[in-house]
Amino acid sequence: MSAARVVIVDDHGIFRAGVRSELGDLVEVVGEAATVDEAVQCIGELAPDVVLLDVHMPDGGGVEVIRRVTEGPSDVRFLALSVSDAAEDVIAVIRAGARGYVTKTISGPDLADAVERVRSGDAVFSPRLAGFVLDAFSGQAIPPESDPELDQLTAREREVLQHIARGYMYKEVAQRLDISAKTVEAHVSAVLRKLQLSSRHELSRWAIQRRLVEPE
Amino acid sequence: MGIEASTAAPTLRPRIRRDPERGLIAGVCSGTAQRAGIDPIIVRLAFVAATIAIGIGPIVYGLAWLFIPTADGGTIAGRLRGGRGSVEVAAGAGLLVLSALLLFRALGWWYSDAVTWPTVTAGVGGALIWRQWMSVPAGVAPADPGDRDDPGRGALPFLEGRMLGTVGLGVALVLGAALVFLWANGALNAAGDAVLAVVVVVVALGLILAPLWWRLGRSLAAERAERIRSQERAEVAAHLHDSVLQTLALVQRRADEPREVAGLARRQERELRAWLLDRPPARAGQSLAGALDTVAAEVESAHGGTVEVVTVGDCPLDPGAEAVLGAAREAIVNAAKFAGENGPIDVFADVSPQRIEIFVRDRGPGFDPGAVPADRRGVRESIVGRMERHGGRASVSSAGGSGTEVELTLARSES
Numbered sequence: 001m002s003a004a005r006v007v008i009v010d011d012h013g014i015f016r017a018g019v020r021s022e023l024g025d026l027v028e029v030v031g032e033a034a035t036v037d038e039a040v041q042c043i044g045e046l047a048p049d050v051v052l053l054d055v056h057m058p059d060g061g062g063v064e065v066i067r068r069v070t071e072g073p074s075d076v077r078f079l080a081l082s083v084s085d086a087a088e089d090v091i092a093v094i095r096a097g098a099r100g101y102v103t104k105t106i107s108g109p110d111l112a113d114a115v116e117r118v119r120s121g122d123a124v125f126s127p128r129l130a131g132f133v134l135d136a137f138s139g140q141a142i143p144p145e146s147d148p149e150l151d152q153l154t155a156r157e158r159e160v161l162q163h164i165a166r167g168y169m170y171k172e173v174a175q176r177l178d179i180s181a182k183t184v185e186a187h188v189s190a191v192l193r194k195l196q197l198s199s200r201h202e203l204s205r206w207a208i209q210r211r212l213v214e215p216e
Numbered sequence: 217m218g219i220e221a222s223t224a225a226p227t228l229r230p231r232i233r234r235d236p237e238r239g240l241i242a243g244v245c246s247g248t249a250q251r252a253g254i255d256p257i258i259v260r261l262a263f264v265a266a267t268i269a270i271g272i273g274p275i276v277y278g279l280a281w282l283f284i285p286t287a288d289g290g291t292i293a294g295r296l297r298g299g300r301g302s303v304e305v306a307a308g309a310g311l312l313v314l315s316a317l318l319l320f321r322a323l324g325w326w327y328s329d330a331v332t333w334p335t336v337t338a339g340v341g342g343a344l345i346w347r348q349w350m351s352v353p354a355g356v357a358p359a360d361p362g363d364r365d366d367p368g369r370g371a372l373p374f375l376e377g378r379m380l381g382t383v384g385l386g387v388a389l390v391l392g393a394a395l396v397f398l399w400a401n402g403a404l405n406a407a408g409d410a411v412l413a414v415v416v417v418v419v420a421l422g423l424i425l426a427p428l429w430w431r432l433g434r435s436l437a438a439e440r441a442e443r444i445r446s447q448e449r450a451e452v453a454a455h456l457h458d459s460v461l462q463t464l465a466l467v468q469r470r471a472d473e474p475r476e477v478a479g480l481a482r483r484q485e486r487e488l489r490a491w492l493l494d495r496p497p498a499r500a501g502q503s504l505a506g507a508l509d510t511v512a513a514e515v516e517s518a519h520g521g522t523v524e525v526v527t528v529g530d531c532p533l534d535p536g537a538e539a540v541l542g543a544a545r546e547a548i549v550n551a552a553k554f555a556g557e558n559g560p561i562d563v564f565a566d567v568s569p570q571r572i573e574i575f576v577r578d579r580g581p582g583f584d585p586g587a588v589p590a591d592r593r594g595v596r597e598s599i600v601g602r603m604e605r606h607g608g609r610a611s612v613s614s615a616g617g618s619g620t621e622v623e624l625t626l627a628r629s630e631s
Binding site: 105130131134138162166167168 | 485493524526560564618621
């Protein structure tokens with residue numbers, strides 16, 4: 001398979017250049033964009049496999065880019081790449097349709113690996129995202145109209161996420177839980193789907209509560 | 217008549233205090249007498265005399281009751297205004313006064329329609345104006361909880377739309393009352409043309425000045441917003457100068473020491489992140505998650521490497537949590553010392569009402585537990601020992617090549 005065609009969307013030129021050089025020959029960076037408008041146009045023209053998307057940008061950020069690109073027919077996949085620590089921003093991008101979230105401190109080879117994974121339709125969870133998701137799905141009262149299929153994590157999914165939060169790669173998780181790497185990927189994709197579709201948590205509300213309500 | 221002059225405009229003489237303790241009704245007369253330094257009986261007699269003579273004594277008394285503060289400084293009007301149903305109260309009071317007036321009129325205790333009605337109307341208008349004046353002392357922000365304290369506010373209180381409306385209504389009432397009074401007493405017939413001219417000029421001036429006034433108000437608001445913005449900007453600039461710019465300068469000076477530079481960048485990143493997320497540093501001393509972040513930052517700056525902390529849930533730093541935290545710190549320091557160069561150290565804390573679990577994972581070469589150097593074993597003892605003393609558990613797993621993971625578990629008893 002040829003190298004993935006990637007567009008980098010970030011409003012910081014220095015950062016785009018940094019990512020480009022880190023990725024080196026591992027993927028083919030076909031374009032860069034600094035604003036939402038540029039990104040939408042660039043993605044429309046180049047039809048990349050994967051878009052590396054900054055969460056925080058003027059005029060709506062990554063969420064707006066995803067919304068506008070997916071208005072039309074498009075099989076572009078998005079991977080959020082951000083320094084943002086704020087759970088609500090990250091969850092918002094995931095719910096908009098990004099296939100994963102990695103922090104900007106990720107190494108070049110790991111990032112290329114994540115791009116490849118997203119390109120093939122899998123979900124990419126960094127330890128931090130796994131932590132956010134566990135937090136979001138834990139300890140809340142389940143609303144009466146909830147769909148248990150969507151609004152709860154299975155024990156296995158929880159276990160997988162916990163291992164990811166602990167810093168294990170998918171392969172290592174599979175080894176430790178004695179399941180195949182494909183199964184780990186299936187679990188993670190299922191969690192992503194729940195995250196995007198679940199009605200359980202008005203996740204933005206969860207995130208806001210999380211910031212406003214300080215622990216006792 | 218002198219009494220009425222002093223009671224009808226009570227707010228001009230704020231030092232008059234109503235004295236309900238010693239008064240017969242509400243203490244208006246005794247308060248006035250105290251102020252004037254005479255016997256209350258004289259005031260009361262004068263009041264009764266005034267009532268018989270021109271009939272509006274009770275109204276004056278009522279107004280005085282409303283507006284003269286008691287010794288503790290509160291007025292009935294102020295109390296009414298403060299309440300939620302103040303509109304209803306005001307309407308009720310108005311109706312009561314009106315019915316009293318009509319009663320007096322029917323009983324024949326009446327001076328003249330032409331004098332009384334304009335007086336009452338003017339009184340109401342005057343009260344509205346006074347209320348606005350008095351509720352916004354110059355230079356003091358109004359006690360409106362919706363508005364942030366801004367020193368610029370209240371300098372020109374009349375420019376606020378709501379107040380403008382109230383004051384305008386008051387002015388209209390007073391002016392209307394004056395006109396009606398003049399008209400009813402025939403004064404307008406003589407001076408009709410002159411009055412008309414004055415009215416026309418006033419209206420014209422109003423039309424000319426209104427937009428100006430409006431714009432002045434708008435530009436003041438804009439200026440205020442601009443001032444707030446620039447204050448904010450100055451604050452951000454000051455912060456960036458003290459933190460980020462200093463660090464960047466340091467980074468340039470030490471460009472040939474990559475470890476040092478990475479550490480500096482990392483520390484600055486944490487600091488900036490905490491500032492951006494508005495996470496007060498005080499939190500570090502109160503909760504396990506905050507304390508873990510602090511520990512991670514300390515270890516990073518002392519030993520280099522990166523420590524990624526992910527927490528789910530949180531709890532206060534009780535003795536149990538302190539113990540887990542202490543053990544976690546040992547584990548993180550260990551990982552940084554022996555495996556800090558092999559990749560990031562992942563710290564995952566999972567806090568539920570039942571238990572605290574912390575995982576510290578490095579990507580070092582791993583080790584054979586049988587061939588542990590003495591000093592490392594010592595540290596490990598202190599981790600395991602500490603957890604066991606608090607009824608918890610610690611286990612260390614290490615598979616050659618894939619790093620070491622320390623797992624700390626403590627059941628939470630109190631919740």
